[in-house]
Structure formats: C-alpha cells, structure tokens
Amino acid sequence: MGEAAHMFKWKKLGKVFTPQEVEGRSWLKEFAQAPATLVFDDFVRVYFSCRPPADENGQYVSYSAYVDLDRVDLFKVRHIGEQPILSLGGLGEFDEFGTYPVSVIRDGDEVRAYYAGWARCESVPFNVAIGCATSRDEGKTFTKLGKGPVLSYSPDEPFVLSGPKIRRFNDLWYLWYIAGRKWKMVAGRTEPVYKIRMATSHDGIHWTKLNKDLIESRIEEDEAQASPDVFYANGKYHMFFCYRYSSHYRGKENGYRIGYASSSNLTDWVRDDTKAGIDVSDEGWDAEMVSYPHVFELDGKTYLAYLGDQVGRYGFGLAVLDGTLK
C-alpha cells in the first residue's frame, strides 16, 4: 500500500474566526492563537489567545478569551467573550505579561484551564511557566489556583514551559507541553528551541514529569515542536503537533507545519508526519504556515482547528476528517 492509503484526509473548511473583525474589545485586536474547544449543548466554545496592539517598544501582552460557535453551523459566531478569561499576573509574577496559550477540560461542575504565563527577561525576551485556574460558570471566568505556576523549571527543563494541553485518560491527569532546550542566537536575535514533553498527576496540581522528549526531531536537531494535541480514537492515541526550523521561521520556507505521531501507551510515540494529511494551501490565509492543531469530535465528525499564516495573527480555521483516525 502506498503512503496515500495511510494518510488522513482533512478537508479544509476555511477560516472561522478573524480577530480584526471584532469590535469593542481593546484587548482583542490581533491574533487568535492556539484554539482549544469545550463542547456545549448547542454551541462549541473555542478558547484562543489574542493581543491588544503592541506598546511603544513593539512589545505585546497576550490574553486568552473565547468565541462561541453554533454547533449546527460552526461558521456562525454566536458570542465572543466580553472580557479575557484571566487577568495578567502581578508585578514580578510568572504571568505578568501574558496568559497564552490555554487548554481547558471539564472536571465535575468546574472547568479547569491550564495556561502558559509569560515573564519578560533581560538577556532573552521571555520566560514561560504553566499555571492553572478553575471556572464555576461554565468557562466564562476563571480563578487562578495561586500566584505561581503549577509546572515550573527543573534540571532537564530549564526554561520556557509552555503550550499546555490537558487531558484525562484512565483516571489520570495528563499534561502535554513544551520545554525549552536552548536559546539560539540567530542574526543577533535569541530564538527558543523547544521540545514536546509530558507530565502526569492524580489531582491535576501536583505533577510528575516524564523527563523525556516524546517526539524525535525530524527536520533538524534544533527543530522546535509545539501544540502536542492528543486524541484517543480507535484503540490508540493520536498526537497532532506543529514543528518548525530554529532559524528564519517567520516565513513560508522554515515556518510551522503540522506533524503526527501515535502511541499505544501515551509515553512511547512513533512519529510519522506523512500521515498528518494537512499542509499549507496554494493560496489564501494558510498558504505560508499551518500550526497549533487541535482535534475535537462533534456530532460524529472529527475536526481539526488550526492556525494559518503568521501563527494565527489573522485567526484560526477548521478542517474536517474524511474517514476515521486510525
């Protein structure tokens, strides 16, 4: 059998949400990054991260918010959150300059959010650690579980712990995330290299790190990997993620693409990007890069939410699977 027989067939449906079209929210001018879904009876709440305009030094802060899409017609926006779901942290705290990205999960009557908090540093532009917050109003507002992170730096994960994806399998909490490996100097600029990692927990608060790179690097040793989105279907675990080169990755050639790996036990993963089945388009909003995949199931169909050019500056889109995840 040829590769094509194994490849997933994603049918692109187009861009769903464009932040530039939103009015009346000063904190939401550009970017709708890292979509993450929570399904309700008649709508799908999609969390994303966005930014107000950059400050006088060209620096951004980022917030997380949500948009409710009609369950019958996902291209129909029903509501956009009035406020960010989380405030920025206080002076000197890990999330003082950003709460991005966010991943949500139901836990009894609550919704729990795991998010990456951004601090600004002197020698490198930022550092990141992972915080947790809970909601008692169906995910509209969240209260942080503390002023500090629930997942922070350790000997093998020295900086940039970001991109959390929270899941529960077999009564255990799983957190997939990325951890910085090195800061690379490229043309006078510091660029982070990060790899996909995992931790487990019995309560979602106290975590045990696996301390292992889950996905082998393919395009280069310093390949950066992000958005490890794990989905269980048909007897195995599927991970869609994105990866890019370490240098000059802000354009088409070295920019983000979507990769794929599968596992039977959640810790050992076999990468096979030829199966991913989604790539940049010839033209349009996702012609330069595709990134930050998020898989969800809805009414018998499997969808993939993802970002297009400039890592979601102009919003996110959807694709639907033709067939099943096997």
Place this chain on the structure above:
Amino acid sequence: MKWKKLGKIFDPTQHALPNDCVQFAQSPQTLVFNDFVRIYFSTRTVDKSNGKYSSHIAFVDIHKNLRDVIRVSDKTIIPLGELGCFDEHGIFPMNVVRHGTSVYGYTCGWNRRVSVSVDTAIGLSISHDDGLTFQRIGDGPVLAASRHEPCLVGDGFVKIIGDMFHMWYIFGTGWKKYAPDVPPDRTYKIGHAVSKDGINWVKEEARQIIIDRLGADESQALPTVIEIAGRYHMFFCYRQSFDFRKNKDCGYRIGHAYSDDLSNWTRDDKTPQLDGTPGEWDSDMQCYPHVFECDGKVYLLYNGNEFGRYGFGLAVLET
C-alpha cells in the same frame, strides 16, 4: 547562648580573586577538612555593557585557627548558567554539604528581569574533587517558583538528618513599589522542604516557618541550622523590605529561632546579639549568617556593612 565576636577574618580587596572579581565576599559557607576549613563566598564582577553586577563563587582555605589564610581559589569553581537559564547572571550563595564522597552545592541562581530586577531559583551542582569544581546536574533548578511561592526561591541551606535531606530556603511573597520614584522591592520569608535524594524536593508550600518581628514587610533571608545539645538552632537575617540599603535602622540584623522537632520554630532574637561599635566593619549591618562546628566549637560567620562588600567576620559560641 553567649557569643564572642572575633572580628573580620577575610577582606576580598586584599586578595586576587578569580573571574576578575574585585569586591564582595558574601554569604560565607564552610566545608570542614581535617586540617583546614574551606569557606565559599560570593564575589562580584561588573558587567561592562550595563554596569550591573554578576556574582561568582570563590573560596578561601583557612587554617583551623580561623585566622590565617592558606590560599584563595584562583580558578572558576562553577561557571554561570547558559543564556536564559535561572543562574545566568549570578550565583549567590552556594551552600555545600558532604554526601558520601561527593559535595553537593546548592546554588541560588540569579536571572535578570524587566519589570522587576531579578528572579532566583535553587540549583544543584555536585563536586567529585572535594569542592574544587562543581558540575550542574542540569541546566534548570531543583527548587523554583510554585503555586503559592510566586517568585524568588533561593538561599537554600541543606542538612542531612537521618535519611532525610532538609532544606531551609526563602520564597518571595511579592514585589511592591514603596515610592513612585524607586524601583520595586521584594519581600521574602523562610520555608522548608524535604527530599530523599537531595534532588527531588517536596516543599511545605509557602508555609512561613519563622514569624515576623517587623510585620508583613519583613524580609527574612539565608537560614542556617545547627544542632546544639539536642536542640536545633536557626540563624538568619531579616530587615525591612524598603530603604534597607542605606538606612541602618532598616538594614539587616541577625535573628534566631529554635526547634525541637524541625517543624515548629520559636523565634528568639536575643541571641546572637552581635551589636557593633559605631564605625566598625559590622556596625551598620549584620547579615548572611552561617553557623558551623569545628574542633568542638560552634562558630558563626557573617557579613557586615554594605552586604559584605569588604568581607566577612566570625563569632564563637562561648556557652
């Protein structure tokens, strides 16, 4: 407890120091050998690009009379951390503890921030050559900010008691701007963590184990613990969180607490009472205590004025 001051025993400006360091010998920490005592301290270089300090670890080997210097380290004991790492901009202090044939060095690593001056975390480096050089177990820390300890985890002091590693350390409770025209200042408190291997630690998450004497804005730093006659004694330093650098009334003093169960501590600052004579090296400030035993005597090393810019001194327990 009655302490007798023995005066300043080491002045960094009187010695050649590694890493082009010129001043400061802060936070002395001892490793006792058969016939000498190795005292690690933090000294500083100035970053030429921005005039900021970076702290480096050095040591002085001193005779057991604790007066005569044998030598000062002339090589790098542990390099600073890599770009973007927790200890990129300084190591201050490093606490050393023997474990088997190794020496574990618990470093407080400094990294500079933008909205506040700095953050810190505690790393582990191990020496296999009796403390001449130390190698990191990884680029990241073993103890860092957590849910209720949002910043500035540092100043680890480790003691192995029975089969348990105990660490006393400090955690930041937050940063505050005390006046419109000054940069933010931090407040920290003393906490406790335990470990079976010295690497994986369980914190008593944000439990402040030493009560405040100066109120909520008291900063407590550099705990050091010793067992004397079946009772554990902790020395530390404390100060106001604002205007503590130049105003001697707000600056560091050495505090004390004791415990019989390593859990409940009773604060009792009546000891060590090292009051200085005006004009002396330690008359305006006393900080960064380190207590240790040598040939049956209990000693206290500490820094004086200007946070130890001109060295450290010694006191001995008389009763």
